[in-house]
Amino acid sequence: MSSEAPAPSKKATEPILYGFPSTDDLSQALANFVLAAQDEALKKQATFKIAISGGSLPKVLGKNLIGRSDVPWDKWEVFFADERVVPLDHEESNFRLNDENLFTHVPIPRQNIHVIDTSKLDDPEAVADDYEKQLVASFVGSSSIAFPRFDLVLLGIGPDGHTCSLFPGHPLLNEMDGWVAWLDDSPKPPPTRITLTYPVLNHAHRVAFVSSGESKQEIMEKVLDHPEEGLPASRVKVISPGRVYFFSDEAALGRVKYERTKFEDSSKL
Template sequence: MPHTAPNPLVLFSFPSSAELTDALANFIVKAQKEAVEKKGRFTVALSGGSLPKQLAALINHPGVKWDKWHVFYADERAVPLDHEDSNHGLAVRELFSKIPASQPQPTIHTLNPEYLDDLEELADQYEKELIQEFAMKDSARFPIFDLILLGIGPDGHTCSLFPGHELLSEEDRWVAYIEDSPKPPPKRITFTFPVLNHAARIAFVAADAAKADTLHTVLDEPEKGLPASRVRPAHPGQLYWFVADAAAEKVQFARTPFKL
């Protein structure tokens, strides 16, 4: 019997990757429109993995206003920006490099490669980027992103927040570093749960059928405490999952028909 979790979330499931990516693009553009109308800019954070590929439908979407975008990375690897392991490098290859040069370009906030050998300073510098964008404009204890787009690992991790790691308990820092990631590369920086859970909207994207067991645990058994289950924005109803039917095969959580 389908059920809902104590803290509400919305689950959209799609029979094909094309339907998923089109719906996701329309969802993002709606979030962008509302943010720009309200405050003149759209703040969004991306994770890596397969997520940038799922954003391809944005390239030719007529509603995208790239010049209003302020893009951050929800986590990043401590490697040069053009390295094959860099989330920024991946986003450039899969998304940003495909924006026609004739169009206005987004503002992209990357880590500072000068501090790759000093993880604490690397995290501090990226936190300062967030402070510059948010604290000086919004006067908030934590940044309130218009949208954070996340993926999920086979172990239930999201960003660089891994099961059983001490960073799951971080309550003060906006950006933390990890030097013992169980998934290579080991050195990374990541948003913390307070930042994730202050977002106006969060959308997880999962299209891989191999993650069916993980999605079942995250969505149907949140009491097991996998990192992705701990993402619960303070704004009720503003947590969304965009998944392929194959990835949601074992999920009992009730689906919602997608509409804007």
């Protein structure tokens, strides 16, 4: 049985799980959460730095962010938590997916959306190096030099427990130095991708996993109730005072015993 408790009942290192009756409730709460993270970031700095994945996330994200009033979109700086090494207009591109679901509907300046260098598509290492340079250029001067500190990273969870393009058993799970890594053997097509590494995820102020639908029940149970299995999503352990959050609909949480936290007002972030 699930239970709901206020956030303070959880240890600072434990993920917060928000469960919602429907995907639309999830989507609305996620929009509030993102905007609260944005407000907090803009109190301290000139831009809100967010990294976003692909999969089903962009649709859930865009649905309730588009049309929000008074969003300082010109202060958003967007990176991709992972990207497929394909042209930007390719149907497999995470840029394209996010573009269709969010960017084309809101006035984020195009130069603030950091895309892969498509002149290097036949050399994924060069694509990863270039993307890392884009991060360096954006984050240099911030308090953390060893690793960038995103204000918010939004991730999905695959049926095998992968997140970003960090797949179970893959050597990239052990990459602890670089900021951006590449692979050409992704078990989820397309095979050639770049991804943020664990240290980058773990230095973020917040990482939020978004998952919905019954097909996620088995993997959500493993990730939340059995983190000792060490699936890629369970290995995201954000350094305190940063925090990991899960936003799921109850359809995805059908088997999950992990304690739910009531999502109240994200302005209290």
